[in-house]
Amino acid sequence: MLEIKQLTKRYGSKLAVNNISFSVKPGEIFGFLGPNGAGKTTTIKMIVGLLKPDLGEIMINGINNQLDPLRAKRQFSFVPDNSEIFEKITGYDYLQFICDVYKVPATDREVKLNSLLEKLVLKNDINGYISGYSHGMKQKLLLIGALIANPKILILDEPMVGLDPKAQHTVKELLSEHCLNGNSVFFSTHVLEVAEKVCNRVAIINKGEIITIGSLDEIRKKIGKDESLENIFLELTE
Amino acid sequence: MKEFMLTFKLLLKQNLSLGYFKERIKFDKKFRNMLLAMIFVLILCLPSYILLINTVINIFETFQTLYLESLFIVMAIFLSIFLIIFFGMFQIIAYFYFSSDVKLMTPLPINPKYYLISKFFIIYLWELILSLFVILPFFIVYGVYQQLFIYQWVGLAICFLLIPVIPLIIIGVLTVLLMNITNFVKNKDAIRMIGYIIMIGGLLLFQMYIYRNFLPQSPEEQVNVFEKLINNSSYFLDRFSVYYPITKLIDYALNGTALEAFLGVFIFILVSVIFLYLFSLFLERVFVKGYLKEHANPAIKKKKYQPKTYKKRSVSVAIARIDFITLLKVPIYAFNTFGVILILPVMFIIMSISVGGNETTEMLTSFYKNYKIDLWLAIILFLTVTASMIPIAATSFSREGKTNWIMRTLPISSKDHIKGRLLTPVITLLVFNVIMITLTLIFLSKISNNISEDFIYGAISLIISLVLSLPILIINLYVDLKKPLLNWENPQQAVKQNLNVLISLGVGFAYGTILFLSYNFVFKRFLPYQAILIIYFVSGFVLAYYLYRFIKKDFYLNLIDME
Numbered sequence: 001m002l003e004i005k006q007l008t009k010r011y012g013s014k015l016a017v018n019n020i021s022f023s024v025k026p027g028e029i030f031g032f033l034g035p036n037g038a039g040k041t042t043t044i045k046m047i048v049g050l051l052k053p054d055l056g057e058i059m060i061n062g063i064n065n066q067l068d069p070l071r072a073k074r075q076f077s078f079v080p081d082n083s084e085i086f087e088k089i090t091g092y093d094y095l096q097f098i099c100d101v102y103k104v105p106a107t108d109r110e111v112k113l114n115s116l117l118e119k120l121v122l123k124n125d126i127n128g129y130i131s132g133y134s135h136g137m138k139q140k141l142l143l144i145g146a147l148i149a150n151p152k153i154l155i156l157d158e159p160m161v162g163l164d165p166k167a168q169h170t171v172k173e174l175l176s177e178h179c180l181n182g183n184s185v186f187f188s189t190h191v192l193e194v195a196e197k198v199c200n201r202v203a204i205i206n207k208g209e210i211i212t213i214g215s216l217d218e219i220r221k222k223i224g225k226d227e228s229l230e231n232i233f234l235e236l237t238e
Numbered sequence: 239m240k241e242f243m244l245t246f247k248l249l250l251k252q253n254l255s256l257g258y259f260k261e262r263i264k265f266d267k268k269f270r271n272m273l274l275a276m277i278f279v280l281i282l283c284l285p286s287y288i289l290l291i292n293t294v295i296n297i298f299e300t301f302q303t304l305y306l307e308s309l310f311i312v313m314a315i316f317l318s319i320f321l322i323i324f325f326g327m328f329q330i331i332a333y334f335y336f337s338s339d340v341k342l343m344t345p346l347p348i349n350p351k352y353y354l355i356s357k358f359f360i361i362y363l364w365e366l367i368l369s370l371f372v373i374l375p376f377f378i379v380y381g382v383y384q385q386l387f388i389y390q391w392v393g394l395a396i397c398f399l400l401i402p403v404i405p406l407i408i409i410g411v412l413t414v415l416l417m418n419i420t421n422f423v424k425n426k427d428a429i430r431m432i433g434y435i436i437m438i439g440g441l442l443l444f445q446m447y448i449y450r451n452f453l454p455q456s457p458e459e460q461v462n463v464f465e466k467l468i469n470n471s472s473y474f475l476d477r478f479s480v481y482y483p484i485t486k487l488i489d490y491a492l493n494g495t496a497l498e499a500f501l502g503v504f505i506f507i508l509v510s511v512i513f514l515y516l517f518s519l520f521l522e523r524v525f526v527k528g529y530l531k532e533h534a535n536p537a538i539k540k541k542k543y544q545p546k547t548y549k550k551r552s553v554s555v556a557i558a559r560i561d562f563i564t565l566l567k568v569p570i571y572a573f574n575t576f577g578v579i580l581i582l583p584v585m586f587i588i589m590s591i592s593v594g595g596n597e598t599t600e601m602l603t604s605f606y607k608n609y610k611i612d613l614w615l616a617i618i619l620f621l622t623v624t625a626s627m628i629p630i631a632a633t634s635f636s637r638e639g640k641t642n643w644i645m646r647t648l649p650i651s652s653k654d655h656i657k658g659r660l661l662t663p664v665i666t667l668l669v670f671n672v673i674m675i676t677l678t679l680i681f682l683s684k685i686s687n688n689i690s691e692d693f694i695y696g697a698i699s700l701i702i703s704l705v706l707s708l709p710i711l712i713i714n715l716y717v718d719l720k721k722p723l724l725n726w727e728n729p730q731q732a733v734k735q736n737l738n739v740l741i742s743l744g745v746g747f748a749y750g751t752i753l754f755l756s757y758n759f760v761f762k763r764f765l766p767y768q769a770i771l772i773i774y775f776v777s778g779f780v781l782a783y784y785l786y787r788f789i790k791k792d793f794y795l796n797l798i799d800m801e
């Protein structure tokens with residue numbers, strides 16, 4: 001579904017992402033786990049077309065995102081970590097815009113939007129201007145926008161940050177739901193607990209390099225039985 | 239004084255930091271390319287500038303034969319006040335109200351008046367740079383032809399520097415009062431926009447009124463004035479000083495004896511300083527109070543959820559729609575883009591009102607008859623160049639700021655991107671052109687005897703000017719695609735402190751120059767006007783098409799490589 005080969009990116013002399021490779025399979029939730037500054041956002045930006053890789057190849061659902069960017073973009077939707085949205089329109093306007101861009105059929109729009117708005121408790125604010133939204137509300141709005149597009153792969157950068165526990169729970173459910181029909185989810189997080197609960201597999205990244213890939217059980221086995229996952233994570237990324 | 243220098247330096251650094259500039263030149267390749275583009279555009283504008291200087295010289299030579307030298311200086315002062323009304327008021331609104339740093343400075347233990355006055359000085363500097371190009375030629379031509387003495391040259395230089403100060407202060411006071419009065423009304427932004435237009439219109443009308451009163455009306459009066467002119471070379475300066483006493487001081491500085499010149503300059507400086515001091519008190523008392531209230535109660539309205547029917551839109555229309563809403567809702571954007579569109583018609587109406595009298599009408603009728611084609615082509619040229627003065631296409635990406643990731647990651651084809659982003663400026667221009675041409679036709683109905691033919695000319699001009707504007711808009715879009723200003727905190731940076739806006743202005747004038755030169759020195763001589771119109775129409779179209787192809791080709795590469 002998503003295939004990264006030998007991806008590298010430098011900022012000046014700083015190597016932010018160093019020759020990383022991994023792939024996300026259909027129907028799987030893939031966690032991209034690492035401490036602050038590990039290179040997660042940089043990697044995601046290269047995948048979604050906000051940054052040009054120095055080296056390497058990114059295939060999204062079999063489409064090279066540098067050679068055929070438009071078709072590659074049709075395969076995913078993206079939620080960044082900063083939740084910057086157009087401020088002067090209403091949440092409703094934003095969702096309509098997304099539906100227009102992804103050409104969501106009119107019948108789907110109403111039903112799906114209604115259910116998403118209800119689940120994430122945003123219904124009462126959707127006709128208000130986005131400038132009046134809190135950080136969490138913007139995050140939710142972006143998520144609904146990403147889900148309504150029903151993409152092959154959902155790409156999220158730190159999606160849980162800024163959400164209340166109830167919303168976090170709902171998001172986890174929504175992500176699992178999204179994978180039911182063979183779609184995938186790829187998201188980054190610096191919180192081990194989040195990865196543990198929802199991911200089928202994770203890649204742990206530190207200082208721009210991937211340290212290990214696999215299900216958390218596999219990783220646990222590899223390292224040794226006695227230690228808690230927390231310690232493993234701390235050890236791996238020290 | 240120390241506090242003033244401190245804040246002034248800070249602001250200066252923010253507005254035109256040389257260190258930052260040097261660093262960018264060294265490390266930023268795109269920035270270097272921008273500068274080269276800028277220089278190239280400036281060179282292209284040179285011919286029109288030379289033409290302008292030439293016109294100034296011609297005016298002076300004509301005036302000289304009629305003993306009208308003093309009127310020439312009055313004209314320069316007039317023009318300078320005009321520029322200040324036109325640009326200064328806007329600058330004051332932008333710098334004092336739409337800039338976030340006032341909010342940051344107010345809690346600091348610095349008396350706000352120092353800070354605000356240094357802000358005023360930044361605006362003054364911009365005004366001065368503008369005058370350097372537009373007003374200074376008048377003074378230099380005057381000085382050279384009148385063979386001024388050294389001390390008069392010094393007086394001239396000081397006067398040039400001081401002339402913008404007092405008008406700018408007056409405009410500043412009026413603006414702050416307008417903003418304070420409208421602080422508590424509903425739809426504050428819309429009311430302010432209207433107030434701003436009315437105020438500019440009123441000031442210009444007042445200026446026109448003075449100017450008309452001031453020129454001799456009847457033949458007897460003309461003879462009378464002529465006699466006075468022969469005896470008194472400062473006649474017009476004298477008369478103008480009734481309305482604007484500073485003119486008398488300028489007169490002394492330029493034409494007086496050494497002592498008179500010294501006194502004139504000295505008093506001018508003194509008066510300016512007093513005005514500045516009073517203005518600083520005004521800012522401290524009135525502005526700060528109003529400004530704090532302004533930000534005290536942000537009105538957040540909540541609307542309840544009501545299910546609506548979903549309306550499907552094409553992607554480009556959806557893009558344009560968001561663009562339009564944002565342009566309307568962010569006051570600084572609205573002022574910067576739609577402001578021009580509202581002000582120019584208002585100015586036109588004022589000018590056409592102030593043209594009057596049977597004699598003038600007759601003169602205009604025969605003029606129109608003889609120069610009909612030239613006039614309509616001038617209108618086309620004017621409307622075309624205006625396209626570069628409305629900074630919508632040139633800030634299409636910049637205005638998105640930190641939300642740029644949205645359009646860049648959505649699956650929008652380059653065609654839809656370009657179409658959607660051009661739709662806003664094209665519609666805006668269409669409205670503007672229709673208004674201007676309608677006003678022109680109304681004006682012509684007074685002096686023309688074949689209005690149905692004029693109507694056809696108007697319709698043709700509308701179409702051709704729109705087609706000719708397309709290449710400008712696409713170039714503007716391209717410049718902003720290449721290097722948008724995305725990392726701003728305050729929307730005014732996107733439209734006011736954006737190099738792309740300046741470049742697009744330059745592109746517009748260069749383009750206008752080419753159109754003018756091609757008409758005046760080539761086409762006019764060999765071709766019938768129908769052929770010229772067709773040539774412009776076709777070449778505008780072909781150019782737009784090829785530019786579109788060009789920008790579309792690397793669109794996605796540029797989109798990825800934006801930051």
Ligand SMILES: Nc1ncnc2c1ncn2[C@@H]1O[C@H](COP(=O)(O)OP(=O)(O)O)[C@@H](O)[C@H]1O
Nearest residue numbers: 011014016034035036037038039040041042043
């Ligand atoms: N625009 C940039 N310019 C220079 N360095 C950057 C830039 N963006 C990120 N970096 C550096 O690249 C590294 C990886 O950053 P990032 O991908 O944002 O980490 P993460 O998202 O994992 O926290 C960090 O060391 C950061 O300082």
Ligand SMILES: [Mg+2]
Nearest residue numbers: 040041042081
């Ligand atoms: Mg990050």
